[in-house]
Amino acid sequence: MMRRRMIVPLLLVLLVIAAIIGIGTGAVFISPREVVEALLGTGTKNQMFIIGQYRLPRVVLGILAGAGLAVSGVILQGMIRNPLASPDVIGITKGAGLAAAIVIFLFPKSPAVLLPLAAFGGAAVVALVLYLYTRRRSVQPSTLALVGIAIGVICQAGIQYFMVKNPGDVNSALLWMAGSLWGRGWEHVLAVLPWLLVFMPLTLLLSRKLDVLSLGDDVAEGLGERVDRLRVLLLITSVALAGACVAVVGSIGFVGLLSPHIARRLVGGQHTLLTPVAALIGALLLVVADSIGRGILPPMEVPVGIMTAIIGAPYFLFLIARERKNSFS
Template identity: 45%
Template sequence: MSNNSFLTASQQKAKKKNFFILSILVVFIVITFVISMNTGVIKLTPMEVIRTLFGFGDAQQQLILYEFRLPRIIIAVLVGMGLAISGAILQGISKNALADPGILGINAGAGLAVMLFISFFPATTAAPVYLLPVLAFVGAGLTAIVIYTLSYKRHEGITPMRLLLTGIAVAAGISSAMIVLTLRLSPENYQFVATWLAGSIWGSNWKFVLSLLPWLLILFPFVYAKARVLNILNLGDLTAVGLGASIEKERRWLLAASVGLAGASVSVSGGIGFVGLIAPHLARQLVGAKHQFLLPASALVGGLLVLLADTIGRSILEPSEIPAGIVVAVLGAPYFLYLLARVKE
């Protein structure tokens, strides 16, 4: 057997393995999805959920499932996917294992824009829902520009550690500004902001699903089409230039997509951190570093992680809730420290 034939057989085997892993992740999401539909203060048995889904449930069951649980579950999955893909992009374009929209301050920038908007409205539910992702994108975009500008050196470009430290510093400054802004909030809005900062899935109706879904439907195919570019960027700038890639142009487009995904997700989920860090790392261990598989695997792992965290948060201390961001942080903080100990300048 020739080397080419052996390589082709090996590649086919790797593809089959990766497709199998993606299928397993989908099954896990479906299982968690079903468990989450049965979780809450008012219990619904699996049969009641099935009957309601097929239109045979009573009025109360339909209200609980269609108006309260299903929108929140779908938002949790979409948010996890958006944050995970955003993190995978940032890690790819920066070659930084610690890159994450939360750690680099992009989530904080989006949150600041949303908070400024909310502070001028007497009730958050009265705010135009479809405008929130746009405002979050603007806030996240301005933050990304500041971080990129401060991190860039003409003769050195952007080093992973400089990007990380700049992002942490900018995020700290934005967080301080948000604390100052809370002083002018009404008690009602202050309570909302406190819950939002903890990472609660607060946008839990179909309007928020519709406000978030177009961002993922537009940006994910665009990012997936750039998978080959991300693979080339991982080879290093000199190699990428040699292969004909326009490095800075591609990085800007991918950074804009990452900012859009993170901003839209944060606008309906609050400050959920570490998803963009953990999900790509776990996905990389499962399917390897090629972005043709890494991006969808990251999306599935991220969706599963946030959905699982929100389900645990809703059920562990019933009738009270623990924000999904806190549950993710319990897992994410130790993992971040582990990665920080391994990473090199």
């Protein structure tokens, strides 16, 4: 147990190191020592301007979005008892993306706070469909994934329709669909921060109930839990986290799938420890992926969503193969 609890401070140290390296990575390289000096207010004016106005908010947003998507995945996997459940795999991210695309294309001058609200609504519709479907206890994980993929395809078609109808905004829309931290500033951090401040602590409070829910509906009800009400509350929390994050960073995939699995291998399935560890892993994954995307071909950038897909797609195929093997064994 002591070794497991050391995972959190270790991940915090790795996240700080990754953040410092990420702040320094880009068209203008800044060494880690210069980054620390600039953060402490003793660097050059040029470096302090670059970091304060461009690099630091981008890294902070990557930390927040990575943590939010990871915790959303933890909730879905624990609630549905499905290792393939994550916001992007089962279509929640695409639902949020479609709603956000409607706001971007049809209401381009709308206030920034409207985008997370719209994304939350789109994600909630998809989540409601999946919830009604998964109330049948015989649903297999691979079946749920296929249903989510089908819903995601429908939402993707809607996004492409708006892109065809509004060709003037297609470049920014494509960048947003790929998932990117490019051009993000403090206003985007402030847009997503309130959602995380409310729903991340709520997830920690519900973590023990997730442990009970993982024992099965009958056992949870026998222990006094109102399973249907608990599932609705968990679903709202997961949708709020995923919708808010997607609204500001775009459709970044596999963070919500990868992070809970890595965390579960490190600390086991107890959600009181699994949740913060998954959050740190998600933040670390997104910061590292964004740094790699910026550092491969500077000054050009590879969107962070493409980098996470390169990492996550093989792992997703591995999970599907393992689920099929378990179903036949």
